[in-house]
Amino acid sequence: MADPVISLVIERTSDLLIQKIIFLKGVRPQVERLQNDLVRMRCFLKDADQRQVEDARIRNWVSEIRAAAYDAEDIIEIFASKVEFFTKDKGLVTKLTYYPLKIVNLYKIGKEIESLQMRVNDIDDSREKYGIKNLGVGTSTHGEELQRLRRSSPISEDKDIVGFEKITKSLVAELLKEDRNRRVVSIIGMGGAGKTTLAKKVYNHAVVRERFNCRAWVCVSSSYDHKKILRSIIKQLNPKDTKDDMLSEMLEKMEEEELEERLYQDLQDKCYLVVLDDVWKEEAWDCLSRRAFPDVGTSSRLLLTSRDRDVAQHADAYRHPYELKTLGLEDSWQLFLRKALGHGDNAGCPPDLEEVGREITRRCGGLPLAITVVGGLLLAKKKLKSEWEKILNNFSTYLSRSQSGVSAILELSYADLPPNLKYCFLYLGLFPEDSVISVRKLIHMWVAEGIMQKRDAKNLEETAAYDDVEQLCSKNMVQVAKMTVDERIKSCRVHDLLRELAIRKAEDENFFQIHDTRDDKISAKSRYLAIHILPGDKNYFGSSTPPLRSLLFFNVHDYRKNISLIFKSFRKLRILDLEDLRMYSNLPKEIGKVRLLRYLNLRGTHIRRLPHSVGCLRYLQTLDIRNLEQVIVSDFIWKLESLRHLYASRMECDEPLKIEGLRNLQTLSGIWFDDIMHNNMITLTSLQKLEIIVDDRSEIDKLCVHLSEVGSLKTLHLYCYLRDESLARPQSLAGFSKLHHVTQLKLSGLHLRMLPPDFPPNLSRLSLKYTELEDDPMPVLEKLGQLSFLKLEDAWGEPHRMVISRHGFHQLKFLVLNDLYALYEMKVDKGALPQLRCLRIKDCRRLNKLPEELKHISTLDRLELVDMPEYFISRLDADMVSSVPNLRIFDLPKEGRRYL
Known part of the structure; x- marks a missing residue:
């Protein structure tokens, strides 16, 4: 689909029509007609996409459709929000008072839709003038040309290869393994990473040539021709016959099934190696593998290269693909x-x-x-x-x-993305070069943009957004920057060249503007604006305010000027990200006029108080006020009926915090114990994650009773904050057994001398951080029957020995030991940790060695040793090294990481 922005905006307009139908009485026919016209115009975009590269008039035509689609969405949402404000939750007298305003706004939106309708008609007329036809949806001719340029051959091997020695050796060894079954070996990586170059090196390796008595190489590509690929392999397997035109003529006449049968027979008794280079789709693999390549005990191999991890894992789910990283x-x-x-x-x-x-x-x-x-x-x-x-x-x-250069190669990956992923990828271009992007933050922004609405139910939007991050990483369009031990993507980054591609595509589609020099002028048409450098001109928005939907500040710190100008007339703003823009002042009350705002990030801004007008932001989904200083909040949080995520550090309230009735609230963090106890938490029917600040006076057992009926609550974090360290005393924890719904528990800084007498009965994840345990906690924790994840960080003050007994932790899959400076010995009895998949040990300075029993745990796939002393590394058992598939050793503070 040409122009993913237009496609997505038109879909969102359809969703709005459904969601706000009760508030659109009187103008619904006009809105539906406008929306239908835009859908119809979208059908012509493929032809326009093929021709706009060489015709500026057609580029302008596409831009006009995009602007009309945006304006349609804005008109509907702004009008609906006003009518909703006039009528929702109002008494009869108030509704009658506001009735004249409702009529006036109804007249205004009618006029605006009428004007927009005329614009769309004019755009339609100009389409006919430019000769743009309805070609439907599909791959563009430009994309097919790029694919032809990428056709690979094993003949021209690049001799100037650097950094591939180790992986080449591993790949050759994998192909030569003594296994009579047919096996698939995969190489994955982003476009231009050298997958084809590496495959050629392996394919032409002397030992490989000697081992396999027949070989073939085909480039599959995204627009693969199944018959053509089958013919190519058959010809390579029959080089003598290929010289005779008879074979070529015969193959041309064969149907697909006949070609598959012929290839199957040719390979039936041979030890073959076939390289399938540049496979894009799982369907392409299925067509070839299921009927054409026999698995008859001849030790044959298929070598596959792809940009998509999912394709490689689909081809062989039991083997990890070889991933080509960028060079050091x-x-x-x-x-x-x-x-x-x-x-x-x-x-x-x-x-x-x-x-x-x-x-x-x-x-x-x-x-x-x-x-x-x-x-x-x-x-x-x-x-x-x-x-x-x-x-x-x-x-x-x-x-x-x-x-055939780099941009063309990377553009193929972009062209292969579905519209929603293209939109997500373009959005990443707003972030500065080399940014490490929080996935949680990105998800909140995408949901606020409405990208996920069409595909999933409302309460699954965050899940859909995370799936999109995973897909972009799987397709090697985005790189994983940090991953949790249980393999959840925590942060990501975009390669500089892919970021440049995103920026170039965004500019082609007028998607966003990046302000990164002081002399830049901000366009009056900008809808997404990222400010990387504050402009020299104070009035940098000029005489007219752009119709911004997203305004993001990056790497812009001290800004002591009044920022009220930012909010003036920004009625269309959905996202405002001021993170780390240190303003040293209170947030201006004009923020309450930005009524469509869904995401407000004030983290690190040093703002001391939120104005009461924030309570007018009834569409607000995410509010982040995490600051080193306390932020004072008035009694308005309960008015934010759409709020899903509230992040705070130490939020102070003028009066007791009221949060009852926030049915959409999913995350609540940085809230004081007393504020929680003053609210009926049962009314928070969507609450999943709760972080509470407690002190030595907080009664944890009463808190547990208070939270026991919150059926949606899955994650509970108790963080101890002491205003006076001299008053610290051991914390008494009781009542956890009442929290049947809680599956994840984190206890931080609670001055624990002993473990709680009980835990939530369905606990699967436990984290103990900055505690002061006197005894080894393992004899107690290993009996938690459903525990699959355990993290201990800075948990002891005195030297300790850790013992995990026979059959202990029978469900534990992930064990993390961080900064346990007092741990000097770790003992694991035979039969313990039978399900362990990953063990991570970081900066445990006194630990002498790993327990030998670990090498007998067959499920252990990953062992990570971070910042461990040299003497510890030198004492690693050779059998241990060979028994763990993925042993990683690295030092975080140093530039170079050592992998083993």
Whole structure:
């Protein structure tokens, strides 16, 4: 689908019509007619997409549709919000008072829709003038041309390969394993990472050529032709017959089933190796593997390359694919020298070129294809600093100049995304270069944008958004920056070159604007604006306010000026992200006029008080007021009926906090014990995560009784905050057994000397942090029958020995031991931890060695050792190293991580 922005906005307009139908009486026919016209116009977008590259008039035509779609959504939502404000939860007298205003607004929206209808008619007329036809939906001709350019062959092998030695050795060993069954070996990575180059190296390896008595190589691509691929493999298996035109003529006449049968027979008794390069779809694999490649005990292998992890795992769910990461700085530099200077190993760089050369290498972001393309450009130029600087200063231009260059390769990945993922990917372009992006924050923003509404029920929007993050990571469009021990993506980043692709596509579609120089002028048409540098001109919005939907500030810190101008006339704003914009003042009361606001992030702003007008933000879904200083809040939180997530650190209230009746609230953090006890928590029917600040006077047993009827509550975090450390005393914890619904419990800084007498009966995840336990907690914790995740961090003050007894923790899958400075010995009895999948040990300085029994736990897949002393690493048992599939050893403070 051309222009994912238009597609998504039109879908959201349809959703609005359904959601707000009760408030649109009187204008519903006009709204429906407008929406139908926009849907009809969308049918012409594919033809426009194919032709707008070379025709500025058609690009403008698409832009006009986009603006009309946005305006339609804005008109409906603003009108509906006003009518809702006039009528919802109002008494009869108030409704009668507001009735004239309702009529006036009804007349206004009628006029606005009429004007917009005329715009859409004019756009339709110009379509016919430009000759744009309805071609339906499908892959563009431009995309097919890019695919043809990517056709690979094993013949032309790149000799200048850097950084692939270890993975090549592993791949060859995997292909040669003594296993008579047919096996699939997969290589995955982002476009340009070198998957095809690596596959060629393995395919042409002398030992591999000797082992397999027949081999074939085919490039599948996203627009694969099943018959063509089958014919290609058959011809490669019959090289002598291929010289005779008879075979080619016969294969051309064969039907799909006949070709599959012929290939199956040709491979029936052979030990074959077939490379399926550039597989995009699971369907492509299914078509080939199920009927064409026999599994008859000949030790045959299929080598598959793909940008999509899901495709590789679908091909063989029992084996982890080999993932190609980007090259490190030194490997990148060595590859650059080979490509740019034509030198062999250990060749140096002219001193006057080294600085600019290393900067060019850094800009390539470790992507071999980018280094190869730029290096090839430099090889043909004079070895002058001015020539190299010219390449550096026009880096993006040179990469995109050739159709077979880096930009074209990455664009294929973008073109393959469905509209909703294209929208999500473009949104990531708003974040600054090298940003580590919180997945939780990203999910809240996407939900606030309404991206998920069409696909899932309301209470599953966050789940759908996380699935989109996973899909983008799986397709190697986004990189995982940090992952939890149980393999949930915590933060992500976008490769610099992919970010540039997102920005370029967003500019083509007028999706957003990034303000990253002081002299930039903010466009009057901007709807999504990211400010990376504060403009020099105080009146940087000019004479007209842009119709912003999202306003995001990044890496902009001290801003002591009055920011009330930001809120003036911003009626269409859905997202306002002021994180780390240190304003040192209270939030202006004008914020209450931004009535469509769904996401408000004030984290790290040093704001001391929220104005009472925030209570007017009835659509607000996420409010983040986490600051080092306490934030004073008036009695208005209960008015935020759409609120889903409230993040605070130490929120202070002028009067007792009232949160009763917030039926959409899912997350509540940084709330004082007394504020919780003053509310009837049963009314929070969607509450899932609750973080409560307690002190040494808080009665935990009463709190547990208070929360026991909150059936939706799954996660409880108790955090102890002491105003005076001298008053600290052991915390008494009781009543957890009443929390039947709680499955995740976190206890932080509670000055525990002993474990609680009981735990929630259905507890599956437990975290103890900054406690002061006197005894080994394992004899108690190992009996928690449903516990699958346990994390202990800075839990002891005195030297301790940890013992896990026979059959202890029979359901535990993830064990994390962080900063246990007093732990000097760890003992695991035979038969303990039978389900353990991952053990992570970080900075346990006194621990001498790992227990030998770990190597007998067959389920242990991952062992991570972080910041552990050298003597500990040197004492690792060789059998332990060989028995754990994924042993990772790294030091966090250092630039280079050591993987084993």
